Amino acid sequence: MARSSYHHGNLRQALVEATVKLIEDSGPQGFTLAEAARLAGVSAAAPYRHFAGRDELLEEVARQGFEEFADRLEAAFDDGRPRPLTAFLRMGQAYLAFAAERRGFYIAMFESGISIAGNSALQQASERARGVLVRGAESLFVARPGPRPPAGMIADHIWALSHGVVELFGRGKPGARSPIAPADMLESGALIYLRGLGIIPD
């Protein structure tokens, strides 16, 4: 944060990180361009050398978030090793881990009110993440002949369930709505769902 020279050197990325920290500390509202600049140790006018405004900075945060999100899902899936089902469930836990460990990014991605469709780099990154889930869903059927439900639909169901768990039960409220840990909630829900798909025998 402390800067010895007149030039910052890496202000663009420093602003991204300041934004993440501000969002984590004070919620999605608790972020202003001015405060991000302050946190980066720079005048309020400086961010305009790198971003057109507040929204463009938020969208960059979300884009980087989606990239890391996709990376983590991919690593968790590990090409379906040792078995597709295990790998698929591991993606669910990676989903929750990302939401918890990278909360600032998660909020920027899903709760900041930015428009994903309006920014093509952002949209590409978000589609890449969905692609990992879709491939995971496809892998569940590799050894199964016959008709299969569309993998995109399965990916969307699991994404929705995971997101709902994060939003409704994922925040560390003591004495929250449910005493069950988010990880257990997602796993039990996903297992029931996969049994419904015939992936897991009763």
Add this chain to the structure above:
Amino acid sequence: MARSSYHHGNLRQALVEATVKLIEDSGPQGFTLAEAARLAGVSAAAPYRHFAGRDELLEEVARQGFEEFADRLEAAFDDGRPRPLTAFLRMGQAYLAFAAERRGFYIAMFESGISIAGNSALQQASERARGVLVRGAESLFVARPGPRPPAGMIADHIWALSHGVVELFGRGKPGARSPIAPADMLESGALIYLRGLGIIPD
């Protein structure tokens, strides 16, 4: 909105309605006490006769939202008629209908950043809504002997799935992430899940 006399007559409720409209029109950020007062045709100081501040007004909006939400779920469930499964699925559709038709309330309830636990009237209302889902889940097992999964868990799974569908796919973005309508997404997901529970035979 137009007021003939010095006194408004029903300012408290008018502010609630103004808040809902502002949130619907301009997102969760697009609400300020000052603008709500303006919309209600009243000076910026007037709201302080009825609410301690911005947050208290938002919490009242959320509370009323949860009450109507619970009412609608209850009406949709209709005591499990004609069959528990049908009634349960109808609740899912009522969930989506509420989120779409009462968007301002939904946003105040789930996306405005208020703390549900910090306001007991609000918490009670939200628990009442969950109670309807829980009773719906219990009804699925009335004619089934033997061990059953906890109804609270099932209610939470379905709530999370519904919420996720609303948040990720429910906004009317043209060309959005998925071309499938939210109602179809939720129904297909819920059916697979219920099959996994053994409620629906394969």
Add this chain to the structure above:
DNA sequence: TGTACATCAGTGAACGCGCGTTCACTGATGTAC
């Protein structure tokens, strides 16, 4: 039915604040020769 008076629910002006954004500027860096 009329009147005095307490209470209630508004007004409007004022405040301090922080934000987003623009602008002319300047210090630092990189490059051509």
Add this chain to the structure above:
DNA sequence: TGTACATCAGTGAACGCGCGTTCACTGATGTAC
């Protein structure tokens, strides 16, 4: 290796703005008698 110069990435002051909140006030309403 040195110098001139273009470009880049900052500064700091200023602006207009709208917000939240407070305050003394006043018009309207309700009630006791």
